[in-house]
Amino acid sequence: MQALLDTIASMPLPTDATRIFHGRGGKHPGDEQWVLDTYPPVFVVTSFAPATDEQLATIGAALEARWAQIAPAGEPLNWVFQHRGEALRIEGRSETRLMAGAVPDPHVVTEAGARYRVHVLRGQNHGLFLDMAEGRRWVRDFAEARRGDRYGLKVLNLFAYTCAFSVVALQAGARQVVNVDMSHGAIGVGQQNHQLNGITSGATFLPHDIFNSWGKINRSGPYGLVIVDPPSYQKGSFVATKDYARLMRRLPDLLAPGGHALLCLNAPELGLAFLQDQMRELAPELQFVERVANPAAFADVDEERALKVLVYRAPLLDEPTVLIG
Template sequence: MQALLDAIAAMSLPSEASRIFHGRGGMHPGCEQWVLDAYPPVFVLTSFAPVTDDQLAAIGAALQVRWAHIATPEAPLCWVFQQRGEALRIEGRSETRLMAGEVPDRHVVTEAGANFRVHVLRGQNHGLFLDMAAGRRWVSRHAEARRDDRYGLKVLNLFAYTCAFSVVALQAGARQVVNVDMSHGAIAIGQQNHQLNHLTAGATFLPHDIFSSWGKITRSGPYGLVIIDPPSYQKGSFVATKDYARLMRRLPDLLVPGGHALLCLNAPELGEDFLHAQMRELAPELAFVERVANPAVFADVDEQRALKVLVYRAPELPVSA
């Protein structure tokens, strides 16, 4: 646990949503169970293994000492502890406790100039996936580079969740984003995120099952950018090993000539070769461009276990003789 305590002792006052400590990457032996995130003004400590009251007391004391050094005297320390399912011995379960302070009723955080609603006291997904920060930055830069294209950039955002990709794409100059997610609740928060960022046009929200909505998705295309960021495993909804292929074979028809696809996979048991092999089989005309590097704080002893964000490109139209 010492590496976690050292990270707390060295941290600056966080102004944006960010990860403070990433034990899950295995870079800190003995601390693999711990993750500490900042969703200002709240810290969220997560453990993937059983903890003792003494451990929590030591972490709380370290947070309090550091907070006294970096925050204004009138600002109270606020932190939340979440025990994940592996420690509870029940798959998919978590328990969350408010340890100190108060969580804002309307909790809004920022990242790179964008605002997002979050909810740190319920569920395992807090409304903004911090490990995808580099992916959002790539989308923002891509949209900015195509701001002046003749017809503008049209984006398809599959498994949109709370539509963070859509927000950054529109902020950077995308003409249109079609957001699709089967969760009505997540899409509703996504609409709020657009309102928070004063984005009143350009976004479409489809609270549908992607696999039964291809007709509507296809009619809105083709797209200059298709983003696929599915859960690695969601019972009854998506299983990467069998369902990712159903998405890949659609890509050639969804993309404009020269269009890009951003494929995301957060399954530790599946390396990037899983995506490459399926793309070679199902959409061989798309060329691999790059793997987007994860934020440095998410370093992993095995990058194949970490989040994979891969960019592919469709062929351009042939040049007439």
């Protein structure tokens, strides 16, 4: 646990939501169970193995000592502990405790100038996936570069969750974003996120099962950018090993000429080849452009296990299609 304690002892005052310590990446031998995130003004300590009261007391003391050095005058330390052991993970559950201070309600955080509602006291997903920060930056840059396009950028955001991609795309000048997610609750938070950022037009919200909604999705296309960010495994909704291929087959028809697709996958057991091999087979006309780097805070000893965010591009109308075998 020493690497975690050393990181706490030197961390700056956090302003944006971000990861501070990523033991899961294997860069700190012996500390693989620990993760420290900040959703200002709250720290969230997560353990992926059972933690003792003594360990939590040591972490709490370290946070208190550093907070005394960096905190604005009069602001208390707020921190939450979450246990995500293997048995809990398999069941899709977690145990969460407020260890000190309080959590704002509503709890709003910032990232790169955008504001988002989060909820750190319930569930494993807090409303904003911190590892996707560079993916959101890529979308923002992509939309900004196309701000002056004649007809404007139209974006399809599949598995939209709380619609963070939509917020940054519209902030950067996209004309329209169609958000699709089967969770009414997540879509509702997504609508609030747009309101938080003063976005009053351009976004469509479809609380539907994607695989039963292709008619509506197709009618709004074609799209200059399609974002695919599904769960790796969600029983009754999406299983990457069998369902990702169903999305890939749709991409050529969804994309406008020259349009881009952003394919995301957070499944340590599935490497780059899982996406790239299937794309060569199922959508060979789309060309691989790049893998978007993950945030530095999420460094991993094995990039094959880390979050995968891949960019593909459809050919222009007058561009010959090059099929890569």
